[in-house]
Structures are given as structure tokens and as C-alpha cells.
Amino acid sequence: MQLNLKNPIVFFDLETTGINIAKDRIVEISLLKVNVDGSEQSKTYRINPEMPIPKKSSEIHGIYDEDVADAPTFKEVARQLANFMEGCDIAGYNSNKFDIPLLAEEFIRAGVDFDMTKRKFIDVQTIFHKMEKRTLEAAYKFYCDKTLKDAHSAEADTRATYEVLKAQLDRYKELKNDVEWLSKFSSHNRNADFVGRIIFDENGDEVFNFGKYKGQKVTEVLKKDPGYYSWMMNGDFPLFTKKVLTNIKLRSAFKKE
The missing domain is CATH 3.30.420.10 (Ribonuclease H-like superfamily/Ribonuclease H)
Structure with missing residues (x-):
């Protein structure tokens, strides 16, 4: 075929x-x-x-x-x-x-x-x-x-x-x-990044798919624990995951304005 x-x-x-x-x-x-x-x-x-x-x-x-x-x-x-x-x-x-x-x-x-x-x-x-x-x-x-x-x-x-x-x-x-x-x-999750550290939930919001904040919205985690962003940016995560995380952070900051 x-x-x-x-x-x-x-x-x-x-x-x-x-x-x-x-x-x-x-x-x-x-x-x-x-x-x-x-x-x-x-x-x-x-x-x-x-x-x-x-x-x-x-x-x-x-x-x-x-x-x-x-x-x-x-x-x-x-x-x-x-x-x-x-x-x-x-x-x-x-x-x-x-x-x-x-x-x-x-x-x-x-x-x-x-x-x-x-x-x-x-x-x-x-x-x-x-x-x-x-x-x-x-x-x-x-x-x-x-x-x-x-x-x-x-x-x-x-x-x-x-x-x-x-x-x-x-x-x-x-x-x-x-x-x-x-x-x-052939997809398991709707990934926001390629490795699935951040995925989309049923409402289309980005959520963490690992660690202590698994299942929680990225924007809410960054708001209540700002240091988590720095931890991920300095950690052994793929560059694209860091890029996605940064985009979410910037998008959230512009919304506030």
C-alpha cells in the first residue's frame, strides 16, 4: 500500500x-x-x-x-x-x-x-x-x-x-x-516539548509531566515557586524543553502587563 x-x-x-x-x-x-x-x-x-x-x-x-x-x-x-x-x-x-x-x-x-x-x-x-x-x-x-x-x-x-x-x-x-x-x-501524549517533560492537558494548558509538580500547570508552578524555573534552566534538560519553558514564562509575564 x-x-x-x-x-x-x-x-x-x-x-x-x-x-x-x-x-x-x-x-x-x-x-x-x-x-x-x-x-x-x-x-x-x-x-x-x-x-x-x-x-x-x-x-x-x-x-x-x-x-x-x-x-x-x-x-x-x-x-x-x-x-x-x-x-x-x-x-x-x-x-x-x-x-x-x-x-x-x-x-x-x-x-x-x-x-x-x-x-x-x-x-x-x-x-x-x-x-x-x-x-x-x-x-x-x-x-x-x-x-x-x-x-x-x-x-x-x-x-x-x-x-x-x-x-x-x-x-x-x-x-x-x-x-x-x-x-x-502513534503519539502517547500531546507534548509541548519533544521529550514530554511538559505536555498539554485536556484544556490545552501546559502541565509538568515529571517530578514533584507532575500534573500541575506550568504557569501556576512558576508563580508559586519561581526558583523552579532557574533549577530547570541550570539542570540537565534538553535545550528545546528550556526554550518551551522560557516561552511559557515570557507569555505569562506579558499577560500580566
Whole structure:
């Protein structure tokens, strides 16, 4: 089944130095753009993360320091990536929890204003878990009856993710071939930031989704405990989470005026 698209959609996968969204860096990114007419464009970049790649990470994805020593930094390719993804919805495997938040961090560090908040996100892993409950290799075998060669290669994982989504649409008649519907179905919360530290409640208000103020409105917490803002800004939170928090604080201050 081909995707029913209103906008182009980019499937992407990252290989990284680790799994800490705030601190780790991209070492490889692969993108597969599917246009509205079904035509495809793909790009893969090795990235110099400007930090050592831990041995444990290299053993997983097979990319070592010497492999990216002469590769461009993310900042050097950020504008190319933003242009390639401009106007596209976004899909990946476990992308809502990891790849999208980490990519957003890299864009912020590179000083490239690439607003992903207006995109629709499809997380193929979430659909898989909701429909069958299980790695990408297993999903590829289950849905496509193929063995995933070069697993943990960003390019192989990216194309496998695209094929799995199409096979999911063929298998499950209750799934709608509509990006907006799939985006909602593959989301757990309505996140205000990408990692879900701040989410929207049923009234559309931002609330904290962690810690001692979980479930409480951000504006009310900042009012009764002003120091919480400073604690978060100085803490090990993603840059985009801090940006969202600052926007809420500024918006609240302007309302008072």
C-alpha cells in the first residue's frame, strides 16, 4: 500500500554517541523523502560529533572515531538538512521519544531555526507496539517477511521503517492511510516539548509531566515557586524543553502587563 500523502514525508534514523538527548551527538543521519506522487529521494550523512564516540556505542552501530574524523560537523550540514525536510511531515522508529528530540537539540546548537512543532510525526514503533507489542528487525520480519541486513545502519533502518509502515497499512484495516490520523495514533501524549517533560492537558494548558509538580500547570508552578524555573534552566534538560519553558514564562509575564 502506498501512503496517502498531503505533504511529503521524511523517514529518518540517527546513529549517535549515546542515548542522552541533552548531551549526546549524531554520528550518522539518513533521510528518505517520499513525495506526494510517490517518488523518493534519499540522503545519508556521516557526522563528526565533535566528541569521542564511546566504545559501547561504536560496537552497536559500527561507526568509530576514525570513521568520522574528516566528516562535516552537524552545524556544517544543518542548513542542507533543514532545506531537505522543509514542508515535510516526519516519521521514524522510536522517533518521538529519541530521534526527533535529539535532532531538535542539534538544530538549536547549530543556530538553525528549524521549527518541527508544526509537523505531523508518525512513530512506526508505537504503531507496532500498539498493534503487536515487539525491535525494528522483528517488525521487518513480521510485516515484510524479510531479514534486515545491516541493522543499526541508519540507511538500512530508515528504509526498513518506511517499508514496515506501508505493510502495517496493508495488514490493519483499522489504520487510516492518513498522516494526521497516524500521527495521533502513534503519539502517547500531546507534548509541548519533544521529550514530554511538559505536555498539554485536556484544556490545552501546559502541565509538568515529571517530578514533584507532575500534573500541575506550568504557569501556576512558576508563580508559586519561581526558583523552579532557574533549577530547570541550570539542570540537565534538553535545550528545546528550556526554550518551551522560557516561552511559557515570557507569555505569562506579558499577560500580566
